[in-house]
Amino acid sequence: MQPDDVSRVLAPALGPKLLAVEPFAGMAGRVRFERGAALELFPRVRDDLGFRHLSMVGGIDWVDHREVFYVVWSDAAHQYLLLSTDVPADNPRVETASGVWPSANWHERETWELVGIEFDNHPDLRHLLTPDGYEFRPLLRSFKLHEPEELEVKTRHV
Amino acid sequence: MTTPAPLLVSKPAEPLALGVDLPMVDQPAVPFIEIETLRAKEFIPAAKEALGSLIAEQGQAKVIRPVFNWAGRNSLFPLHWGLACCAIEFAAAFGARWDAERFGVVPRSSPRQCDVMIVNGTVTWKVAHKLITLYEQMPEPKWVIAMGNCATGGGPFRTAYSVVPGVDKLVPVDVYIAGCPPRPEAMLDGILELEKLIRERKE
Numbered sequence: 001m002q003p004d005d006v007s008r009v010l011a012p013a014l015g016p017k018l019l020a021v022e023p024f025a026g027m028a029g030r031v032r033f034e035r036g037a038a039l040e041l042f043p044r045v046r047d048d049l050g051f052r053h054l055s056m057v058g059g060i061d062w063v064d065h066r067e068v069f070y071v072v073w074s075d076a077a078h079q080y081l082l083l084s085t086d087v088p089a090d091n092p093r094v095e096t097a098s099g100v101w102p103s104a105n106w107h108e109r110e111t112w113e114l115v116g117i118e119f120d121n122h123p124d125l126r127h128l129l130t131p132d133g134y135e136f137r138p139l140l141r142s143f144k145l146h147e148p149e150e151l152e153v154k155t156r157h158v
Numbered sequence: 159m160t161t162p163a164p165l166l167v168s169k170p171a172e173p174l175a176l177g178v179d180l181p182m183v184d185q186p187a188v189p190f191i192e193i194e195t196l197r198a199k200e201f202i203p204a205a206k207e208a209l210g211s212l213i214a215e216q217g218q219a220k221v222i223r224p225v226f227n228w229a230g231r232n233s234l235f236p237l238h239w240g241l242a243c244c245a246i247e248f249a250a251a252f253g254a255r256w257d258a259e260r261f262g263v264v265p266r267s268s269p270r271q272c273d274v275m276i277v278n279g280t281v282t283w284k285v286a287h288k289l290i291t292l293y294e295q296m297p298e299p300k301w302v303i304a305m306g307n308c309a310t311g312g313g314p315f316r317t318a319y320s321v322v323p324g325v326d327k328l329v330p331v332d333v334y335i336a337g338c339p340p341r342p343e344a345m346l347d348g349i350l351e352l353e354k355l356i357r358e359r360k361e
Contacts, residue, residue: 130320131283138319145317 001049001077003029009048014040028079035068035085035094042083042100050074051081054101057108059092059115061140066092068117072101087117096122114139223360230273230299231356234349237272237292238265241279244306244339248278251342258342263349269295274352275329276345280308280315281322293329301332301355303348310334 006029007021017037024030033041045051051072060067069084087094096119097104108119109128116137119125127134136143213221240248251258252265266272269292281289293302304325307313312323325331332355335348 129284131286134283136319143319145319 001028001074001079001081006031006049006081010041010044013044017041024082026080028074028077028081030082030084033083033085035087038085038095038097042097045072045081045083046100049081050076054097054103054107055080057097057104057111059111059117059139061089061115061142063089063141065089066115066117068094068111070097070104092116093118093120095120098122113137116140219360227356227359231353232262234261234263234274234301234352235266235272236263236274236276236303237269237296238267239292241277241281241285242306242308244278244309247339247342247345248276248305251345256342256346258346258349261346261349261353269293270297272296273299274301274303274349276303276305277309277325277329277331278305278339280313281325281328282320283322284320286322286328289325290328299359301352302329303333303335303352304331305335305345305348306340307336307338310336313338 003021003023007018010018010021010031014033014037017034017040019032019034020030022030022032031041031045051074053073053075055071055073057068057070060069065086066089067084067086069082072081072083073079074081085094092115094117096108098108098119099121105122105124106128108117108122109125111117112119112122112125113127113130113134114137126132130136130138209221240246250256252263269275273296275293275296277289293300302325304310308315308321309325312318312321315321316323322328333348333352335344337344340348
């Protein structure tokens, strides 16, 4: 599967909300989309293109904005596909993918607690790796390494 | 006080049938010793009476405490859990090569059967309250060994966002073992240090 094949299926349905489909690192392509189009895009990627397995969800802090990406896998094509969208840093919100791929649940919990991306309509947005009540977003570039004592006071919960 | 019957019965020594003239053949062999358990019925009341008079004479702390300390330090049961790479060395110490069981150290899988918790690895804040729960489930008296640099002070992850900078922030630690990870010999040395502490325990 080539980027053109992906674009041929997705472009008629999404229209201008599909920003670009680019070649990317041996994958089937990199789909850049408007964040409002998430719920229209995900079922089409799963059903029309056949990417039935969500391999990972992650977030990147680009300082002026943040990026959420989804890596999906197709058994039939034996290929990965990267879906990525930009969210503003002051309102990092995107619709959850866990209704389409249930495995997104824990990945989005991790992305939420480490990069601070808020996932709307997520069924169970709790801390996964960090303790409850942890107020830092450690994978943001604004996060500085703390003195242990300083961090300890803020995270003491036991 | 009746005199208890002798407890030891010796078998006559048999000459070794090796066909070789060894120098030890003419020596008296070590007698085969067998304890007759039936005579414990007679022995135990007499021993109780003797111990009772000893306690009355010397005071309970002086007599009983060394016995408990001796029993405790020779049967240290660590909690069988592994947090990180130090647990590999911890496991190796119980293998055939180092054989920590010769010191009476047997890892147990339930905290209610343990008296020493060996924290072997990086403790994160996420697992901190589980560590405290396990510690509180252990019966008194109990001790904690911080094994390796991570448990001692956070190690190379000290400034990380999720690591407890030393397990002594959570539970009282008796013995610290340095190393990243410590060798099994170092872990056994730490256990022997703990045995010295228990030997001096007064109350």
